[in-house]
Amino acid sequence: MRATVTAPATTQAVHTGPSLTRVTVALGGGAILLMTAMVVAVAIGSVGVGIGDTVAILGHRLLGLPLASSVAPGVESIIFDVRLPRVLTAMLVGGGLGLAGTVFQALLRNPMADPYIIGTAAGASLGAIAGLMAPILLPALAIGLGSSWLGLGLVQVLAFTGGLGTVLLVYAVSRANGRVPVVTLLLTGYAVSSVLAAGVALLMFFSGQHLGAIFGWLMGSLAAARWTNLAFAAPLLVVSAALLVVRWRGLNLLLLGDGPAANLGLDVEREKLVLTMLATLATSTVVAISGTIGFVGLVVPHVLRLAIGPDHRLLLPASVLYGAALLAVADLGARVAGGIPVGIVTALIGAPFFIWLLRRSRLVRPVVTQ
Amino acid sequence: MTVAVGSEVLTEVEGVAFAYPMPDGGRREVLRSVDLTLARGDLVALVGTNGSGKTTLLRLLTGVLKPDAGVVRFEGRSLADWRRLDLARRVAVLPQQLDLPVGFRVAELVGMGRAPHARRLFASTEADERAVARALADAGALELADRFAEELSGGERQRLLVAMALAQEPDLLLLDEPTLHLDLAHQVALLAAIRRLRDQRGLTVLAVLHDLNLAAAFAPRVAILDGGRIVADGPPAEILTRDLVRRVFGVQVDEARTADGRRHLALREV
Secondary structure, three states: OOOOOOOOOOOOOOOOOOOHHHHHHHHHHHHHHHHHHHHHHHHOOOOOOOHHHHHHHHHHHHHOOOOOOOOOHHHHHHHHHHHHHHHHHHHHHHHHHHHHHHHHHHHOOOOOOOOOOOOHHHHHHHHHHHHHHHHHHOHHHHHHHOOOEOOEOHHHHHHHHHHHHHHHHHHHHHOEOOEOOHHHHHHHHHHHHHHHHHHHHHHHHOOHHHHHHHHHHHHOOOOOOOHHHHHHHHHHHHHHHHHHHOOHHHHHHHOOOHHHHHHOOOOHHHHHHHHHHHHHHHHHHHHHHHOOOOOHHHHHHHHHHHHHOOOHHHHHHHHHHHHHHHHHHHHHHHHHOOOOOHHHHHHHHHHHHHHHHHHHHOOOOOOEOO | OOOOOOOOEEEEEEEEEEEEEOOOOOEEEEEEEEEEEEEOOOEEEEEEOOOOOHHHHHHHHHOOOOOOEEEEEEOOEEHHHOOHHHHHOOEEEEOOOOOOEOOOEHHHHHHHOOHHHOOOOOOOOHHHHHHHHHHHHHOOOHHHOOOEHHHOOHHHHHHHHHHHHHHOOOOEEEEEOOOOOOOHHHHHHHHHHHHHHHHHHOOEEEEEOOOHHHHHHHOOEEEEEEOOEEEEEEOHHHHOOHHHHHHHHOOOEEEEEOOOOOEEEEEOOO
């Protein structure tokens, strides 16, 4: 012990972490909600399957439990080959968006931030739409492009690289004297997004019969969910989420500002870069398999901050669980409503709910004061 | 318990020059050649005009800024050779301005002061929680522990910031205008608490202060920064004179005596 520190005198410990109640609500509640949402979302559809049979099929295929003979063989295929990948995709997408939204709101110290804010959405959209229109843009390549790469179509690959590439560009442009001020990052992201959005509009103007497909993609949809897409997205999302969740201390410190965070031992510029890239990796992965689903990444962090407080130790894992549950339910709504894009459901129900919350609680807080 | 104040050098600034890069490609020179040595247990008030480079000097002492010339050492080792995290375990700063995140309780924020000592991935240790409790007690903020930071008054907020810095269990505490926005009672209470920590634990303190009389009452040693150099450094009774105030600040003051015989600088009517 160093000379400056005298023996502890009378002080007892002060609890600095989240309360047990908050931990229970955040993680226990989230996990239970998510499992329930998953089973219900898999059970409900054009062919009704009982909850009991659904659980039995999931237990059989996922855990190797014996399956009761009462379950019709066709039902097993509907559950496992069609609905389960779709529900799992919804969960991955929702979890990824919730987490990335939480990270960007803290990193940019901006309550308006969502996963798309610094250019991911614009870049991914331009990539995806270029992919959708590739057959008419480059007729000679149309035959070759029909094939897939690692089980992914051209649209997914271009959306993924478009989102990731745009943020890399925005980050590089924002850098000056070895620093990336968050305000510059925000404004550069906005400017670059505007340019790319013009490109998107131009392609849509000349899109002809592809307009419907483009529009569906922009609204965000999970109709194309397949096990092959999951095989690409799940590892990327699980890894980026795990690496983000353990960086809770860095995010908490960044809320204090760059200088104070540095005084508390944080390598600020490195941390900002790592957080931006991990959150962008998660977002680009999500966008590649689902399009730009709005509102989840904005609302989930705010609602959770109200419910369990702003400590990222809990906020990060909770935003994964609740984001995942929310989108599983929203996609169920989209399917039940006749297969509309899920982005319509999240905006149509999520936005009014958010407004109600704003008015009722006055508690939707800015991320920092002053 | 009183720790003997020895002559063991804790940190030293030697011939340090620093200029900020300007948008037009030029440089704005702030420090020309600063020499300052702090021994363990020193309590020093740093005084100077606005823009004289006091905050810049503090930033150089934390290693957030790197000197253009000269060297800053902590425990004999150049800051260039210190890892940021290791330095954060030894040097704490009370910044002039800090945006407090909304929704955190005081105890949670003071807990952030433990970040450089973090050992576990998610949990805090018992040592962390004890350090937080002691920091809160030392800063007179124990009763604030469960309050939300955004609800605090200016004085309470400043106590919170002091507690955050103390939770780092630093050897060197750098205070950038700690009495800003505080009324007289809170100014005195805060500085008395800092002084007690120095007397009892040998904490080394460098505090930027603007009120010369407050500096003289608080610190046994005052350093004056002017024209990019330390122009005077010593006991306030010797260096805080009419002449110095006129030379550095360009202000006419009268010298008076306090009831306990100390010199007091009195402003003329403005």
